[in-house]
Amino acid sequence: MSSDSKTPPSGYDVQREHMLDFKVDQQLAEVVESDAKNFILTTVDEVFNWAKLSSIWPVTFGLACCAIEMMATSATRYDMDRFGAGAFRATPRQADLMIVSGTVTGKMAQRLKLIYDQMPEPKWVIAMGSCAIGGGPYFKYGYHVVKGVDLLVPVDVYVPGCPPRPEVLIDGLMRLQDKIRGRKGRFITPKWVTDYAKKIPYRK
């Protein structure tokens, strides 16, 4: 069917065609204009993303003192279940999120990698606290501490603190939800933070 052979049916909006990111051909336009109006054109990714970010189930996995704050986050006062992430699963095969809450020792690193490998896709990782981010106070003399869990598994969100308060962990969870939603969240560091970081004497 050639597009020149027929004029567009009445009611066919040419401008609407240009708003779509693919070319609507004549045949599709006829179907739209016909009586069989029984389908919807949309992107299902948004629906899937909404479903994913509304039920991020973490794996029951606590390593050190940060796990106490993680428990407080999931308890009644802060109630992480408001964001759909309160169902801590006792098996990695039902979990979407691994909150690495605490110091990762060399012995634990192999178990952590095993748990991560057992989680089904899609899966995310939050590095919670200084130890999980970069070794923390064990950086200098910690002969048994892995200097950051991102040396083992890919990390989506870093939550700094020693330990982070529950509000910060909830904030990290919401940044992860932003990431899943495909929207750019607060990933750009404000300038005063980078300026302040340069004044810390340990940094070069």
Place this chain on the structure above:
Amino acid sequence: MEQKAIYDLLAGKLGEGAVAFHEDGIEPWAEIAVGAVAEACGFLRGEPSLDFDQLMCLSGIDWDGFDEAGKGKSVGILGYTDEGSPETSDRQAEGDLGVAYHLYSHALDHKFTLRIRLPRDRAEAPTVSGVWATASWHEREAWDLLGIRFTGHPDLRRMLLDDKWVGHPLRKDYVMPDRWEGVPMDGKPYSANPFPATEEPPAGGPKPDGDTPPAEA
């Protein structure tokens, strides 16, 4: 019972095995010979007028950098550099290793502290796990972290670290591992700034929350 009186009783039993009694410092302590440990601990536990029924703590000690009296400055311990790699040094560790036994009697409410010195190249001490059963795990920990071998111990394995670990980490000449069983133990450069200074927020867009500096206190 006073600690000096306890030491006098002990010295009368051991003879030459009792080396010295130090009353200076926070807590008095007695130094005894390595060969007299089993006899001394059996005596302190079994003598009715002493009745030390609890071993509160058994600690391994590294006296590297300290003088004969156990006083002095500590030495530089090897760690990781700012770039995350293990530090190395040509310095040889000196000085003895040692073991401290902290004892307590519930019935008589008195304490006593024993210490022994062990040469670094032959750090062996007789076990006291037959006298106090709790010494078993403490000795395993001292073996794990300081490499003090307790002869006659029923099950001298590593306590905290993995069985395949190489070396004893609390010795002051220990070199940190860069890798263990495939797990990287060295870190990324700590001094690297992950946020380049040229990175600016997009102009005209909505400002992210918290983009205002905190008020000066």
